[in-house]
Amino acid sequence: MKILMASSEAVPFAKTGGLADAVSALSLALAKIGHEIKIVLPRYYNINRSELTQLEGEMGVPVGGGEEWSAVYTTELPGSPKKNPVAVYFIDHEQFFGRDGIYGVPWEPDFLDNPRRFTFFCRAVFQVCRKIGWYPDVLHAHDWPAALVPVFLKYGEKQRDFSKTVSALTIHNLGYQGVYNKDNFHYTNLGWDVFYNAGFDDWNMMNFLKAGLNAADKLNTVSPNYARETQTSIHGFRLDGVLRYRSADYLGILNGIDTNVWNPQKDKFIPKTYGIKDMSGKADAKAALQETFGLPPNPDVPVVGMITRLTEQKGVGEVFGPAYGSAWSICRDMNLQVVLLGSGEPWCENEIKSLSYRLSNFKAHIGYSEKESHLIEAGSDFFLMPSRYEPCGLNQMYSLAYGTLPIVRNTGGLADTVQNFNEETGAGTGFMFDDLTPSAIYNTVGWAVWAYYNRRSQIEAMRITGMKHSFSWEKSAKKYIEMYEAACAVR
Numbered sequence: 096m097k098i099l100m101a102s103s104e105a106v107p108f109a110k111t112g113g114l115a116d117a118v119s120a121l122s123l124a125l126a127k128i129g130h131e132i133k134i135v136l137p138r139y140y141n142i143n144r145s146e147l148t149q150l151e152g153e154m155g156v157p158v159g160g161g162e163e164w165s166a167v168y169t170t171e172l173p174g175s176p177k178k179n180p181v182a183v184y185f186i187d188h189e190q191f192f193g194r195d196g197i198y199g200v201p202w203e204p205d206f207l208d209n210p211r212r213f214t215f216f217c218r219a220v221f222q223v224c225r226k227i228g229w230y231p232d233v234l235h236a237h238d239w240p241a242a243l244v245p246v247f248l249k250y251g252e253k254q255r256d257f258s259k260t261v262s263a264l265t266i267h268n269l270g271y272q273g274v275y276n277k278d279n280f281h282y283t284n285l286g287w288d289v290f291y292n293a294g295f296d297d298w299n300m301m302n303f304l305k306a307g308l309n310a311a312d313k314l315n316t317v318s319p320n321y322a323r324e325t326q327t328s329i330h331g332f333r334l335d336g337v338l339r340y341r342s343a344d345y346l347g348i349l350n351g352i353d354t355n356v357w358n359p360q361k362d363k364f365i366p367k368t369y370g371i372k373d374m375s376g377k378a379d380a381k382a383a384l385q386e387t388f389g390l391p392p393n394p395d396v397p398v399v400g401m402i403t404r405l406t407e408q409k410g411v412g413e414v415f416g417p418a419y420g421s422a423w424s425i426c427r428d429m430n431l432q433v434v435l436l437g438s439g440e441p442w443c444e445n446e447i448k449s450l451s452y453r454l455s456n457f458k459a460h461i462g463y464s465e466k467e468s469h470l471i472e473a474g475s476d477f478f479l480m481p482s483r484y485e486p487c488g489l490n491q492m493y494s495l496a497y498g499t500l501p502i503v504r505n506t507g508g509l510a511d512t513v514q515n516f517n518e519e520t521g522a523g524t525g526f527m528f529d530d531l532t533p534s535a536i537y538n539t540v541g542w543a544v545w546a547y548y549n550r551r552s553q554i555e556a557m558r559i560t561g562m563k564h565s566f567s568w569e570k571s572a573k574k575y576i577e578m579y580e581a582a583c584a585v586r
């Protein structure tokens with residue numbers, strides 16, 4: 096199959112979250128199976144033109160009643176199979192993408208012209224295909240920035256030279272929908288009838304994702320449980336009605352993890368690699384973790400790790416909220432150590448710094464560090480992830496691969512990947528709670544620490560069960576193929 100991925104992010108070129116990992120990993124997995132994959136991305140400021148090949152001639156993109164001109168660059172996606180490389184095409188438009196920041200910068204988190212930037216990007220995807228004379232079977236759009244791709248296909252391009260192409264749209268995070276003043280709508284070059292027929296209308300605003308969800312032939316999100324949850328008013332972010340309406344075409348496909356990077360048997364960032372047969376490297380990682388974070392070296396005390404963006408979605412309010420968060424009482428009452436790596440909202444960073452001064456068994460590094468994230472996954476006994484909502488979540492899958500038991504809220508992809516500890520049978524791979532409250536977090540961490548001291552053999556058995564589980568992209572890629580085939584069948 097010929098598949099084009101339209102995305103605003105893909106590693107190693109542009110990343111703010113899990114979307115970037117998923118797009119590249121899925122593309123590589125599909126190419127390995129033998130499909131022809133191309134990715135279209137904006138050429139952002141930090142993507143060096145001199146490392147890319149420029150296609151001959153400029154390209155006109157019809158937007159805003161006229162035409163915007165852009166150059167197109169290309170390169171191969173690193174890690175591509177030699178015989179069937181994934182080609183990445185970059186749309187180069189200086190005014191839209193020549194600046195620092197993908198969606199914004201700290202002093203302007205959502206660029207004012209984002210509706211125009213991503214309308215232009217989505218229209219340019221079709222022009223790239225025309226330019227290279229390559230018409231895909233499937234246009235696969237990711238999240239709101241690419242959500243107009245299925246809309247443009249349905250309302251215009253399909254009646255032109257894309258008659259044999261179908262579309263799919265993946266939701267990586269329903270919390271971000273691209274909702275803007277409808278004054279921006281004229282920029283799409285679509286008629287006002289389409290504004291209403293395609294379902295752009297969102298209380299008199301223009302909602303990119305909503306229109307995409309209505310227009311795409313097939314929809315999916317990144318875990319089966321999140322697919323169910325997003326069809327309820329609690330997790331639907333006001334689009335649950337649209338998703339219920341489209342439920343026959345909407346499914347959940349779990350993300351995989353990159354097992355070359357996240358694998359205790361070949362991890363370059365930990366002192367000694369380890370696996371199911373010899374777990375001694377995990378103890379070494381724990382010692383290195385305690386040293387790196389300045390905690391007392393003690394192999395017998397349980398370490399709880401956290402790696403997270405410090406935002407409301409991740410449940411950090413219930414852990415670190417001043418006066419009501421559970422972190423203080425967890426660290427005061429229990430004989431454990433807690434390490435955190437993360438960055439995000441200033442109030443939370445400040446609270447974490449203050450806690451690490453006041454508590455001898457809580458240490459945190461504010462910032463982003465790949466090396467330390469590997470050390471935490473390997474060296475911790477437990478990994479805490481109390482997300483408010485979690486489309487898939489990667490860290491709990493990394494934890495399972497490293498024999499670190501996740502302590503997670505029973506939501507989204509966390510519920511699909513972690514099995515709750517059963518005290519009677521010893522079955523399970525982690526510890527779960529339902530309510531997002533400080534006391535539920537406190538009690539579940541307490542339960543895990545209790546089990547660490549009193550049910551050691553069950554804890555060790557759970558580690559092995561988790562490590563045996565595979566979260567490979569090959570499995571997920573096959574499910575995406577089924578989705579593409581179902582879309583093509585309707586064609």
Ligand code: ADP
Pocket residue numbers: 112113114402403404436437438462463464465468487488489490491
């Ligand atoms: P989300 O995409 O919602 O942030 P995920 O769990 O799906 O959550 O993926 C987050 C990814 O970012 C993981 O690979 C995680 O290890 C990484 N990450 C988050 N914060 C940091 C940090 N401060 N340092 C290193 N890696 C981080």
